[in-house]
Amino acid sequence: MMSVTPIPAFTDNYIWLLRQDTTPQVAIVDPGDAAPVIDTLEREGLELGHILITHHHPDHTGGIAELVERYSPRVIGPANPDIDGLDEHLGDGDACRVLGRRFDVLSVPGHTLDHIAFFASGTPPLLFCGDTLFAGGCGRLFEGSAEQMFDSLARLAALPEDTLVFAGHEYTLANLRFAQAAEPENPLRDAFLRECQQARSLDRPTLPSNIGRERQINPFLRAAEPGVQRAVAQQGDTGTPLETFATLRGWKDRF
Numbered sequence: 006m007m008s009v010t011p012i013p014a015f016t017d018n019y020i021w022l023l024r025q026d027t028t029p030q031v032a033i034v035d036p037g038d039a040a041p042v043i044d045t046l047e048r049e050g051l052e053l054g055h056i057l058i059t060h061h062h063p064d065h066t067g068g069i070a071e072l073v074e075r076y077s078p079r080v081i082g083p084a085n086p087d088i089d090g091l092d093e094h095l096g097d098g099d100a101c102r103v104l105g106r107r108f109d110v111l112s113v114p115g116h117t118l119d120h121i122a123f124f125a126s127g128t129p130p131l132l133f134c135g136d137t138l139f140a141g142g143c144g145r146l147f148e149g150s151a152e153q154m155f156d157s158l159a160r161l162a163a164l165p166e167d168t169l170v171f172a173g174h175e176y177t178l179a180n181l182r183f184a185q186a187a188e189p190e191n192p193l194r195d196a197f198l199r200e201c202q203q204a205r206s207l208d209r210p211t212l213p214s215n216i217g218r219e220r221q222i223n224p225f226l227r228a229a230e231p232g233v234q235r236a237v238a239q240q241g242d243t244g245t246p247l248e249t250f251a252t253l254r255g256w257k258d259r260f
C-alpha cells in the first residue's frame with residue numbers, strides 16, 4: 006500500500022513523500038529545498054530511490070543537486086534540458102515505475118510549457134500535478150496560454166472522481182475566497198472552505214483534494230456553469246467556456 010505525506014518547504018510548498026509499507030525506499034515529488042527532505046529521511050531512516058519533477062521552476066527543482074549528491078536517486082522529469090540532474094526525460098504518453106507502481110505521464114502546459122503530471126491508477130488513484138491544478142484553483146499562466154491551461158485542466162478533470170490531487174502549494178484558503186466571488190452560490194464550496202479553515206487552524210494541510218470535489222467547487226473547472234458565467238461577465242468576456250476561463254484567470258491575477 007502506497008502512502009503519501011507532505012514535507013512542508015518555504016512558506017507554502019509541499020514536497021510529497023511516497024512510500025510503501027514493505028520497504029524503507031521512498032520517492033519524493035518536486036523537492037524545491039533539500040534540507041527538509043534530508044531531515045525527514047535521516048530522522049525516519051529512509052532511502053531515497055526516486056525524484057519526480059513536474060516542471061522547471063526553482064521552488065520545485067532547487068533541491069535536486071544536493072539530494073543526488075547525497076543519495077544518488079533516479080531523477081525523472083519533463084523533456085526540458087534546462088533542468089539539471091535528470092536521468093530520464095518523459096513526455097505525454099510515457100510512463101515510469103516507482104516503488105512498484107506505474108505512473109503515467111500527462112502533458113499539462115499552461116503554468117509552464119514543460120509542465121507534466123504523474124498519474125497512478127489503482128486504489129486510490131493518485132495525481133501529482135505540481136502547479137497546474139490546485140484545490141479550488143489553478144496555476145498562473147507564466148509561459149502557456151489560457152487555451153493550453155483550459156485544455157490541461159479539462160484533461161485532469163476527466164480523471165476518475167476518486168483521484169487524490171496532490172498539488173504543489175498550500176493555496177487552498179486563498180483559492181476558495183476567490184471562488185466565492187467567482188461563483189457566489191455554491192454550498193458545497195462553502196462547506197469545503199469551513200473544513201479547510203478548521204484544518205489550517207490546526208496546522209494541518211488541506212491537501213489532498215480529489216477530482217470529484219474539484220469538479221463541484223473549483224471555478225476554473227466550472228467555466229460553463231451559469232453561476233460562474235454570471236459573475237465573470239462583470240469582469241470581461243464570457244461567450245464560450247474558454248473565454249470565461251481566460252477572463253476568470255485574469256480576474257484571479259488581480260484579486
